[in-house]
Amino acid sequence: MQISFHGAAQTVTGSQHLITVNGEKILLDCGLYQGKRDEARRRNREFPFDASAVDAVVLSHAHIDHSGNIPNLVKQGFRGRVLCTTATVDLCGAMLLDSGHIQEEDVAYVNRQRKKYGEPPVEPIYTQEDASEALKYLEGIEYEKPYQLRPGITVTLYDAGHMLGSAIVALDCQPKEGRPNQRLVFTGDLGRPHVPILRDPTLLETADILLIESTYGSRTHPPMEESAEALKTIIKRTSHRGGKVIIPAFAVERTQLLVYLLNKLYHQGDLPEIPIYVDSPLAVNVTDIFRRHPECFDDETRGYILHEDPEGDVFGFRQLRYIRDVEQSKKLHTLRGPCVIISASGMAEAGRIQHHLKNNIEDPRNTVLIVGWQAPNTLGRRLVEKAPVVRIFGMEYHLEAEVVTLNGFSSHADQPGLLSWVQAFKKPPEQTFIVHGDPEAAQVLATRLRNDLGYKGVMVPSLHQNVEI
Numbered sequence: 001m002q003i004s005f006h007g008a009a010q011t012v013t014g015s016q017h018l019i020t021v022n023g024e025k026i027l028l029d030c031g032l033y034q035g036k037r038d039e040a041r042r043r044n045r046e047f048p049f050d051a052s053a054v055d056a057v058v059l060s061h062a063h064i065d066h067s068g069n070i071p072n073l074v075k076q077g078f079r080g081r082v083l084c085t086t087a088t089v090d091l092c093g094a095m096l097l098d099s100g101h102i103q104e105e106d107v108a109y110v111n112r113q114r115k116k117y118g119e120p121p122v123e124p125i126y127t128q129e130d131a132s133e134a135l136k137y138l139e140g141i142e143y144e145k146p147y148q149l150r151p152g153i154t155v156t157l158y159d160a161g162h163m164l165g166s167a168i169v170a171l172d173c174q175p176k177e178g179r180p181n182q183r184l185v186f187t188g189d190l191g192r193p194h195v196p197i198l199r200d201p202t203l204l205e206t207a208d209i210l211l212i213e214s215t216y217g218s219r220t221h222p223p224m225e226e227s228a229e230a231l232k233t234i235i236k237r238t239s240h241r242g243g244k245v246i247i248p249a250f251a252v253e254r255t256q257l258l259v260y261l262l263n264k265l266y267h268q269g270d271l272p273e274i275p276i277y278v279d280s281p282l283a284v285n286v287t288d289i290f291r292r293h294p295e296c297f298d299d300e301t302r303g304y305i306l307h308e309d310p311e312g313d314v315f316g317f318r319q320l321r322y323i324r325d326v327e328q329s330k331k332l333h334t335l336r337g338p339c340v341i342i343s344a345s346g347m348a349e350a351g352r353i354q355h356h357l358k359n360n361i362e363d364p365r366n367t368v369l370i371v372g373w374q375a376p377n378t379l380g381r382r383l384v385e386k387a388p389v390v391r392i393f394g395m396e397y398h399l400e401a402e403v404v405t406l407n408g409f410s411s412h413a414d415q416p417g418l419l420s421w422v423q424a425f426k427k428p429p430e431q432t433f434i435v436h437g438d439p440e441a442a443q444v445l446a447t448r449l450r451n452d453l454g455y456k457g458v459m460v461p462s463l464h465q466n467v468e469i
Protein backbone atom coordinates (compact mmCIF):
# COMPACT_ATOMS: atom_id res chain seq x y z
CA MET A 1 0.00 0.00 0.00
CA GLN A 2 1.12 3.53 -0.76
CA ILE A 3 -0.23 6.74 0.72
CA SER A 4 0.47 10.16 -0.78
CA PHE A 5 -0.54 13.17 1.28
CA HIS A 6 -1.63 15.78 -1.24
CA GLY A 7 -3.44 18.16 1.13
CA ALA A 8 -4.20 18.87 4.79
CA ALA A 9 -0.57 17.92 5.48
CA GLN A 10 0.76 20.21 8.25
CA THR A 11 -2.19 22.50 7.58
CA VAL A 12 -5.95 22.36 8.15
CA THR A 13 -7.12 22.83 4.60
CA GLY A 14 -7.36 21.02 1.25
CA SER A 15 -7.83 17.48 2.57
CA GLN A 16 -6.65 14.98 -0.07
CA HIS A 17 -4.88 11.65 0.44
CA LEU A 18 -4.24 9.20 -2.39
CA ILE A 19 -4.14 5.51 -1.45
CA THR A 20 -2.75 2.98 -3.91
CA VAL A 21 -3.58 -0.59 -2.99
CA ASN A 22 -3.85 -3.75 -5.14
CA GLY A 23 -3.24 -1.54 -8.17
CA GLU A 24 -6.30 0.60 -7.37
CA LYS A 25 -6.08 4.33 -6.70
CA ILE A 26 -8.51 5.57 -4.05
CA LEU A 27 -8.64 9.23 -3.12
CA LEU A 28 -9.71 10.03 0.44
CA ASP A 29 -11.38 13.47 0.23
CA CYS A 30 -10.87 15.97 -2.58
CA GLY A 31 -10.92 19.30 -0.78
CA LEU A 32 -10.26 22.83 -1.90
CA TYR A 33 -7.16 24.45 -0.48
CA GLN A 34 -8.19 27.74 1.10
CA GLY A 35 -5.64 30.47 1.58
CA LYS A 36 -4.10 33.40 -0.24
CA ARG A 37 -5.81 33.81 -3.64
CA ASP A 38 -2.84 33.14 -5.97
CA GLU A 39 -1.49 30.18 -4.02
CA ALA A 40 -4.98 28.69 -3.63
CA ARG A 41 -5.67 29.02 -7.33
CA ARG A 42 -2.38 27.36 -8.27
CA ARG A 43 -2.84 24.46 -5.86
CA ASN A 44 -6.48 23.83 -6.68
CA ARG A 45 -6.25 24.08 -10.44
CA GLU A 46 -3.68 21.31 -11.04
CA PHE A 47 -3.77 17.93 -9.30
CA PRO A 48 -0.35 16.43 -8.56
CA PHE A 49 -1.65 13.15 -10.04
CA ASP A 50 -3.61 12.07 -13.09
CA ALA A 51 -7.29 12.63 -12.23
CA SER A 52 -8.43 10.13 -14.85
CA ALA A 53 -6.31 7.40 -13.22
CA VAL A 54 -8.16 7.66 -9.87
CA ASP A 55 -10.57 4.72 -9.52
CA ALA A 56 -12.76 6.03 -6.69
CA VAL A 57 -13.11 8.83 -4.14
CA VAL A 58 -14.27 8.24 -0.60
CA LEU A 59 -15.53 11.51 0.86
CA SER A 60 -15.59 11.95 4.64
CA HIS A 61 -17.96 14.94 4.74
CA ALA A 62 -19.33 17.89 2.80
CA HIS A 63 -17.19 20.77 4.12
CA ILE A 64 -15.58 22.50 1.15
CA ASP A 65 -12.03 21.90 2.38
CA HIS A 66 -12.84 18.16 2.03
CA SER A 67 -15.24 18.05 -0.94
CA GLY A 68 -14.72 21.31 -2.83
CA ASN A 69 -12.36 20.16 -5.60
CA ILE A 70 -14.49 17.20 -6.77
CA PRO A 71 -15.94 19.28 -9.66
CA ASN A 72 -12.42 19.98 -10.88
CA LEU A 73 -11.46 16.29 -10.52
CA VAL A 74 -14.38 15.38 -12.80
CA LYS A 75 -13.47 18.22 -15.16
CA GLN A 76 -9.93 16.76 -15.36
CA GLY A 77 -11.18 13.33 -16.37
CA PHE A 78 -12.17 11.40 -13.22
CA ARG A 79 -14.99 8.95 -14.04
CA GLY A 80 -15.25 6.74 -10.94
CA ARG A 81 -17.65 6.81 -8.00
CA VAL A 82 -17.55 9.26 -5.10
CA LEU A 83 -18.75 7.31 -2.08
CA CYS A 84 -20.13 9.15 0.96
CA THR A 85 -23.21 9.13 3.20
CA THR A 86 -26.60 10.07 1.74
CA ALA A 87 -26.70 13.24 3.89
CA THR A 88 -23.31 14.23 2.42
CA VAL A 89 -24.67 13.71 -1.11
CA ASP A 90 -27.53 16.12 -0.32
CA LEU A 91 -25.29 18.69 1.39
CA CYS A 92 -22.82 18.62 -1.53
CA GLY A 93 -25.79 19.31 -3.80
CA ALA A 94 -26.13 22.71 -2.12
CA MET A 95 -22.51 23.38 -1.20
CA LEU A 96 -20.69 22.49 -4.43
CA LEU A 97 -23.11 24.59 -6.49
CA ASP A 98 -22.53 27.46 -4.07
CA SER A 99 -18.78 26.90 -4.38
CA GLY A 100 -19.01 26.95 -8.20
CA HIS A 101 -20.84 30.26 -7.95
CA ILE A 102 -18.12 31.65 -5.65
CA GLN A 103 -15.40 30.49 -8.11
CA GLU A 104 -17.17 32.32 -10.95
CA GLU A 105 -17.63 35.51 -8.90
CA ASP A 106 -14.04 35.42 -7.73
CA VAL A 107 -12.70 35.12 -11.28
CA ALA A 108 -14.98 37.94 -12.48
CA TYR A 109 -13.37 40.18 -9.84
CA VAL A 110 -9.83 39.04 -10.72
CA ASN A 111 -10.48 39.56 -14.44
CA ARG A 112 -11.67 43.12 -13.86
CA GLN A 113 -8.34 43.79 -12.16
CA ARG A 114 -6.38 42.02 -14.92
CA LYS A 115 -8.14 44.02 -17.62
CA LYS A 116 -6.91 47.25 -16.00
CA TYR A 117 -3.32 46.03 -16.48
CA GLY A 118 -3.96 44.67 -19.99
CA GLU A 119 -3.57 41.04 -18.86
CA PRO A 120 -5.60 38.23 -20.45
CA PRO A 121 -8.58 36.89 -18.47
CA VAL A 122 -8.33 33.68 -16.42
CA GLU A 123 -10.85 30.83 -16.26
CA PRO A 124 -12.57 29.79 -13.02
CA ILE A 125 -11.26 26.53 -11.52
CA TYR A 126 -14.77 25.27 -12.09
CA THR A 127 -18.20 26.72 -12.71
CA GLN A 128 -21.61 26.03 -11.24
CA GLU A 129 -22.28 23.91 -14.32
CA ASP A 130 -19.14 21.82 -13.65
CA ALA A 131 -20.32 21.36 -10.05
CA SER A 132 -23.71 20.24 -11.26
CA GLU A 133 -22.07 17.68 -13.59
CA ALA A 134 -19.83 16.40 -10.77
CA LEU A 135 -22.82 15.71 -8.51
CA LYS A 136 -23.80 12.84 -10.83
CA TYR A 137 -20.78 10.88 -9.58
CA LEU A 138 -21.75 10.99 -5.89
CA GLU A 139 -23.20 7.79 -4.46
CA GLY A 140 -24.71 7.66 -0.98
CA ILE A 141 -24.16 4.64 1.27
CA GLU A 142 -25.41 3.94 4.77
CA TYR A 143 -23.35 4.15 7.93
CA GLU A 144 -21.84 0.84 9.06
CA LYS A 145 -22.86 -1.10 5.93
CA PRO A 146 -19.68 -2.47 4.33
CA TYR A 147 -19.50 -1.68 0.62
CA GLN A 148 -17.29 -3.67 -1.70
CA LEU A 149 -15.44 -1.15 -3.81
CA ARG A 150 -13.34 -3.70 -5.68
CA PRO A 151 -12.56 -7.36 -5.02
CA GLY A 152 -10.47 -7.30 -1.84
CA ILE A 153 -11.27 -3.65 -0.95
CA THR A 154 -14.23 -2.81 1.28
CA VAL A 155 -15.30 0.65 2.47
CA THR A 156 -17.28 1.19 5.67
CA LEU A 157 -18.40 4.60 6.91
CA TYR A 158 -18.91 5.31 10.62
CA ASP A 159 -20.46 8.41 12.17
CA ALA A 160 -17.75 11.01 12.91
CA GLY A 161 -20.11 13.32 14.85
CA HIS A 162 -18.60 16.42 13.23
CA MET A 163 -21.39 17.62 10.93
CA LEU A 164 -24.52 16.18 9.37
CA GLY A 165 -23.48 13.10 7.38
CA SER A 166 -19.82 13.23 8.46
CA ALA A 167 -17.98 9.92 8.38
CA ILE A 168 -14.93 8.12 9.64
CA VAL A 169 -13.71 6.00 6.70
CA ALA A 170 -12.47 2.43 7.16
CA LEU A 171 -10.82 0.71 4.18
CA ASP A 172 -10.41 -3.02 4.65
CA CYS A 173 -7.84 -4.26 2.17
CA GLN A 174 -6.86 -7.80 1.37
CA PRO A 175 -3.47 -7.45 -0.21
CA LYS A 176 -2.37 -10.00 -2.76
CA GLU A 177 0.56 -12.37 -2.16
CA GLY A 178 -1.14 -13.96 0.87
CA ARG A 179 -0.37 -11.12 3.24
CA PRO A 180 -2.74 -10.42 6.20
CA ASN A 181 -5.63 -7.96 5.85
CA GLN A 182 -4.91 -4.31 6.49
CA ARG A 183 -7.46 -1.92 7.94
CA LEU A 184 -6.85 1.75 7.20
CA VAL A 185 -8.93 4.19 9.26
CA PHE A 186 -9.25 7.84 8.26
CA THR A 187 -10.97 10.03 10.84
CA GLY A 188 -11.95 12.79 8.40
CA ASP A 189 -12.84 15.56 10.84
CA LEU A 190 -13.66 14.09 14.22
CA GLY A 191 -16.45 15.63 16.28
CA ARG A 192 -17.00 16.05 20.01
CA PRO A 193 -19.14 13.86 22.25
CA HIS A 194 -22.30 15.27 23.90
CA VAL A 195 -22.98 18.09 21.44
CA PRO A 196 -26.53 18.90 20.33
CA ILE A 197 -28.11 17.29 17.24
CA LEU A 198 -25.25 14.96 16.27
CA ARG A 199 -24.39 11.52 17.56
CA ASP A 200 -21.06 11.02 19.32
CA PRO A 201 -18.13 9.93 17.13
CA THR A 202 -18.21 6.14 16.70
CA LEU A 203 -15.52 4.28 18.60
CA LEU A 204 -13.58 1.71 16.59
CA GLU A 205 -11.67 -1.25 17.96
CA THR A 206 -9.09 -1.85 15.25
CA ALA A 207 -6.91 0.06 12.86
CA ASP A 208 -3.61 -1.06 11.36
CA ILE A 209 -3.02 2.28 9.70
CA LEU A 210 -4.54 5.46 11.12
CA LEU A 211 -4.88 8.89 9.53
CA ILE A 212 -6.07 11.19 12.29
CA GLU A 213 -6.97 14.87 12.17
CA SER A 214 -5.28 17.25 14.62
CA THR A 215 -6.98 20.64 14.19
CA TYR A 216 -7.08 21.05 17.98
CA GLY A 217 -4.31 18.56 18.78
CA SER A 218 -2.75 21.00 21.25
CA ARG A 219 -5.89 22.63 22.71
CA THR A 220 -8.75 22.02 25.11
CA HIS A 221 -12.18 23.52 24.37
CA PRO A 222 -14.36 25.15 26.99
CA PRO A 223 -17.55 23.07 27.48
CA MET A 224 -20.29 23.82 24.96
CA GLU A 225 -22.86 24.26 27.77
CA GLU A 226 -20.94 27.35 28.97
CA SER A 227 -21.18 28.97 25.55
CA ALA A 228 -24.87 28.03 25.24
CA GLU A 229 -25.53 29.69 28.60
CA ALA A 230 -23.58 32.79 27.52
CA LEU A 231 -25.67 32.99 24.33
CA LYS A 232 -28.78 33.39 26.47
CA THR A 233 -27.17 36.07 28.67
CA ILE A 234 -25.88 38.07 25.69
CA ILE A 235 -29.25 38.12 23.90
CA LYS A 236 -31.01 39.24 27.11
CA ARG A 237 -28.44 41.93 27.88
CA THR A 238 -28.45 43.33 24.34
CA SER A 239 -32.22 43.35 24.00
CA HIS A 240 -32.58 45.13 27.39
CA ARG A 241 -30.50 48.02 26.07
CA GLY A 242 -32.52 48.07 22.84
CA GLY A 243 -29.73 46.65 20.67
CA LYS A 244 -29.31 43.99 17.99
CA VAL A 245 -27.19 40.86 18.19
CA ILE A 246 -25.31 40.31 14.92
CA ILE A 247 -23.83 36.82 14.52
CA PRO A 248 -21.51 35.93 11.63
CA ALA A 249 -21.90 32.16 11.29
CA PHE A 250 -21.08 29.48 8.74
CA ALA A 251 -24.22 28.57 6.83
CA VAL A 252 -23.62 24.89 7.40
CA GLU A 253 -23.72 23.33 10.89
CA ARG A 254 -22.93 26.39 13.04
CA THR A 255 -26.14 28.16 11.96
CA GLN A 256 -28.25 25.04 12.60
CA LEU A 257 -26.60 24.56 15.99
CA LEU A 258 -27.43 28.16 16.98
CA VAL A 259 -31.04 27.76 15.78
CA TYR A 260 -31.35 24.55 17.81
CA LEU A 261 -30.07 26.29 20.96
CA LEU A 262 -32.39 29.27 20.38
CA ASN A 263 -35.31 26.89 19.82
CA LYS A 264 -34.60 25.35 23.25
CA LEU A 265 -34.40 28.78 24.91
CA TYR A 266 -37.70 29.71 23.23
CA HIS A 267 -39.51 26.63 24.54
CA GLN A 268 -38.00 27.12 28.01
CA GLY A 269 -39.34 30.70 28.04
CA ASP A 270 -35.76 32.04 28.21
CA LEU A 271 -35.73 33.95 24.93
CA PRO A 272 -36.76 37.62 24.95
CA GLU A 273 -39.75 38.38 22.68
CA ILE A 274 -37.60 39.65 19.81
CA PRO A 275 -37.41 38.51 16.19
CA ILE A 276 -34.64 36.15 15.13
CA TYR A 277 -33.52 36.16 11.48
CA VAL A 278 -31.38 33.66 9.61
CA ASP A 279 -30.30 35.68 6.58
CA SER A 280 -28.43 33.43 4.15
CA PRO A 281 -29.82 31.53 1.15
CA LEU A 282 -27.30 28.71 1.62
CA ALA A 283 -28.22 28.39 5.32
CA VAL A 284 -31.90 28.15 4.37
CA ASN A 285 -31.20 25.39 1.83
CA VAL A 286 -28.94 23.52 4.20
CA THR A 287 -31.45 23.70 7.06
CA ASP A 288 -33.99 21.99 4.79
CA ILE A 289 -31.44 19.24 4.18
CA PHE A 290 -30.99 18.84 7.95
CA ARG A 291 -34.76 18.40 8.28
CA ARG A 292 -34.64 15.62 5.67
CA HIS A 293 -32.04 13.63 7.61
CA PRO A 294 -33.36 12.92 11.10
CA GLU A 295 -31.62 9.51 10.86
CA CYS A 296 -28.38 11.44 11.54
CA PHE A 297 -29.68 13.01 14.80
CA ASP A 298 -28.75 11.71 18.23
CA ASP A 299 -31.34 10.15 20.57
CA GLU A 300 -31.62 13.33 22.66
CA THR A 301 -32.57 15.46 19.64
CA ARG A 302 -35.08 12.88 18.40
CA GLY A 303 -36.59 12.70 21.91
CA TYR A 304 -36.73 16.51 22.09
CA ILE A 305 -38.57 16.68 18.74
CA LEU A 306 -41.05 14.00 19.86
CA HIS A 307 -41.75 15.14 23.43
CA GLU A 308 -40.65 18.71 24.11
CA ASP A 309 -40.96 20.69 20.89
CA PRO A 310 -44.70 21.15 20.23
CA GLU A 311 -44.07 22.02 16.56
CA GLY A 312 -41.83 18.97 16.11
CA ASP A 313 -39.26 21.08 14.24
CA VAL A 314 -36.02 21.92 16.03
CA PHE A 315 -35.12 24.32 13.24
CA GLY A 316 -38.26 26.45 13.46
CA PHE A 317 -40.25 28.39 16.08
CA ARG A 318 -42.62 31.37 16.12
CA GLN A 319 -39.99 34.11 16.55
CA LEU A 320 -37.66 32.75 13.85
CA ARG A 321 -37.68 33.77 10.19
CA TYR A 322 -35.50 32.45 7.39
CA ILE A 323 -34.59 34.93 4.67
CA ARG A 324 -33.64 33.84 1.18
CA ASP A 325 -34.80 36.82 -0.87
CA VAL A 326 -32.36 39.72 -1.33
CA GLU A 327 -35.04 42.42 -1.02
CA GLN A 328 -36.22 40.99 2.29
CA SER A 329 -32.62 40.89 3.45
CA LYS A 330 -32.28 44.61 2.63
CA LYS A 331 -35.39 45.35 4.69
CA LEU A 332 -33.50 44.15 7.77
CA HIS A 333 -31.19 47.18 7.37
CA THR A 334 -34.01 49.54 8.33
CA LEU A 335 -35.30 47.52 11.27
CA ARG A 336 -35.72 49.40 14.54
CA GLY A 337 -35.65 47.68 17.89
CA PRO A 338 -33.87 44.63 19.21
CA CYS A 339 -33.43 41.46 17.14
CA VAL A 340 -30.93 38.70 16.41
CA ILE A 341 -29.46 38.38 12.90
CA ILE A 342 -27.50 35.24 12.01
CA SER A 343 -25.81 35.56 8.63
CA ALA A 344 -22.89 34.26 6.55
CA SER A 345 -20.03 34.16 5.83
CA GLY A 346 -18.66 32.82 9.08
CA MET A 347 -15.52 34.99 9.01
CA ALA A 348 -17.41 38.03 7.67
CA GLU A 349 -15.22 38.11 4.56
CA ALA A 350 -18.13 37.97 2.11
CA GLY A 351 -21.90 37.73 1.92
CA ARG A 352 -24.79 39.51 3.58
CA ILE A 353 -23.18 39.64 7.03
CA GLN A 354 -20.94 42.46 5.80
CA HIS A 355 -24.00 44.68 5.27
CA HIS A 356 -25.35 43.87 8.73
CA LEU A 357 -22.00 44.66 10.34
CA LYS A 358 -21.58 47.93 8.45
CA ASN A 359 -25.06 49.03 9.54
CA ASN A 360 -24.72 48.02 13.18
CA ILE A 361 -21.19 48.16 14.55
CA GLU A 362 -21.20 51.91 15.21
CA ASP A 363 -24.08 51.64 17.72
CA PRO A 364 -22.93 50.80 21.29
CA ARG A 365 -26.29 49.20 22.09
CA ASN A 366 -25.55 46.37 19.62
CA THR A 367 -23.48 43.22 20.09
CA VAL A 368 -21.34 41.38 17.54
CA LEU A 369 -21.25 37.77 18.65
CA ILE A 370 -18.39 35.66 17.28
CA VAL A 371 -19.11 31.93 17.47
CA GLY A 372 -16.29 30.36 15.46
CA TRP A 373 -12.57 30.50 14.79
CA GLN A 374 -11.55 33.54 12.73
CA ALA A 375 -8.56 33.24 10.40
CA PRO A 376 -5.87 35.93 10.51
CA ASN A 377 -6.44 38.93 8.21
CA THR A 378 -10.23 38.46 8.07
CA LEU A 379 -12.83 41.02 9.12
CA GLY A 380 -13.97 38.51 11.73
CA ARG A 381 -10.51 38.43 13.28
CA ARG A 382 -10.31 42.25 13.42
CA LEU A 383 -13.64 42.24 15.26
CA VAL A 384 -12.39 39.60 17.73
CA GLU A 385 -9.36 41.82 18.33
CA LYS A 386 -11.69 44.77 18.87
CA ALA A 387 -9.89 46.97 16.34
CA PRO A 388 -11.22 50.52 16.95
CA VAL A 389 -11.70 51.11 13.21
CA VAL A 390 -12.50 48.44 10.62
CA ARG A 391 -12.89 48.64 6.83
CA ILE A 392 -15.98 47.21 5.16
CA PHE A 393 -16.57 47.67 1.39
CA GLY A 394 -13.65 50.10 1.36
CA MET A 395 -15.15 52.43 4.00
CA GLU A 396 -13.97 52.96 7.57
CA TYR A 397 -16.33 52.22 10.46
CA HIS A 398 -15.79 52.86 14.17
CA LEU A 399 -16.37 49.76 16.25
CA GLU A 400 -18.66 50.92 19.07
CA ALA A 401 -20.75 47.75 19.47
CA GLU A 402 -19.91 45.23 22.18
CA VAL A 403 -17.95 42.27 20.80
CA VAL A 404 -18.21 38.89 22.49
CA THR A 405 -16.33 35.77 21.39
CA LEU A 406 -17.61 32.33 22.39
CA ASN A 407 -15.08 29.56 21.84
CA GLY A 408 -17.16 26.60 22.98
CA PHE A 409 -19.06 25.77 19.79
CA SER A 410 -16.24 24.02 17.91
CA SER A 411 -17.29 20.93 15.97
CA HIS A 412 -13.82 19.38 16.20
CA ALA A 413 -12.57 17.12 18.98
CA ASP A 414 -9.99 18.82 21.19
CA GLN A 415 -6.82 17.14 22.45
CA PRO A 416 -8.53 15.20 25.29
CA GLY A 417 -11.28 14.22 22.81
CA LEU A 418 -8.78 12.90 20.23
CA LEU A 419 -6.81 10.98 22.87
CA SER A 420 -9.90 9.44 24.37
CA TRP A 421 -11.22 8.43 20.91
CA VAL A 422 -8.04 6.54 19.99
CA GLN A 423 -8.10 4.70 23.30
CA ALA A 424 -11.01 2.61 22.03
CA PHE A 425 -8.51 0.74 19.83
CA LYS A 426 -7.61 -2.61 21.40
CA LYS A 427 -4.00 -2.05 20.38
CA PRO A 428 -2.20 0.92 18.88
CA PRO A 429 -2.16 1.08 15.07
CA GLU A 430 1.15 0.03 13.49
CA GLN A 431 1.38 3.32 11.64
CA THR A 432 -0.25 6.61 12.57
CA PHE A 433 -0.22 9.64 10.30
CA ILE A 434 -1.23 12.96 11.79
CA VAL A 435 -2.97 15.17 9.25
CA HIS A 436 -5.29 18.20 9.14
CA GLY A 437 -3.49 20.33 11.71
CA ASP A 438 -0.98 23.14 11.84
CA PRO A 439 2.59 21.85 12.46
CA GLU A 440 2.52 22.75 16.16
CA ALA A 441 -0.85 21.08 16.84
CA ALA A 442 0.15 17.98 14.86
CA GLN A 443 3.51 17.64 16.66
CA VAL A 444 1.96 18.08 20.10
CA LEU A 445 -0.58 15.34 19.36
CA ALA A 446 2.19 13.10 18.00
CA THR A 447 4.16 13.53 21.23
CA ARG A 448 1.12 12.73 23.38
CA LEU A 449 0.40 9.57 21.35
CA ARG A 450 4.02 8.41 21.69
CA ASN A 451 4.58 9.35 25.32
CA ASP A 452 1.16 8.79 26.94
CA LEU A 453 -0.18 5.91 24.85
CA GLY A 454 3.03 4.20 23.73
CA TYR A 455 2.32 4.63 20.00
CA LYS A 456 5.15 3.69 17.66
CA GLY A 457 5.33 4.64 14.00
CA VAL A 458 3.79 8.08 14.46
CA MET A 459 4.49 10.52 11.67
CA VAL A 460 3.46 14.02 10.64
CA PRO A 461 3.68 13.79 6.85
CA SER A 462 4.64 16.78 4.74
CA LEU A 463 2.81 17.93 1.62
CA HIS A 464 3.05 15.43 -1.29
CA GLN A 465 5.05 13.00 0.86
CA ASN A 466 4.67 9.45 -0.37
CA VAL A 467 4.83 6.59 2.14
CA GLU A 468 5.09 2.91 1.30
CA ILE A 469 3.63 0.51 3.88
Ligand SMILES: [Zn+2]
Nearest residue numbers: 061063162189
Ligand atom coordinates in the same frame (compact mmCIF):
# COMPACT_ATOMS: atom_id res chain seq x y z
ZN1 LIG B 1 -15.09 19.64 8.54
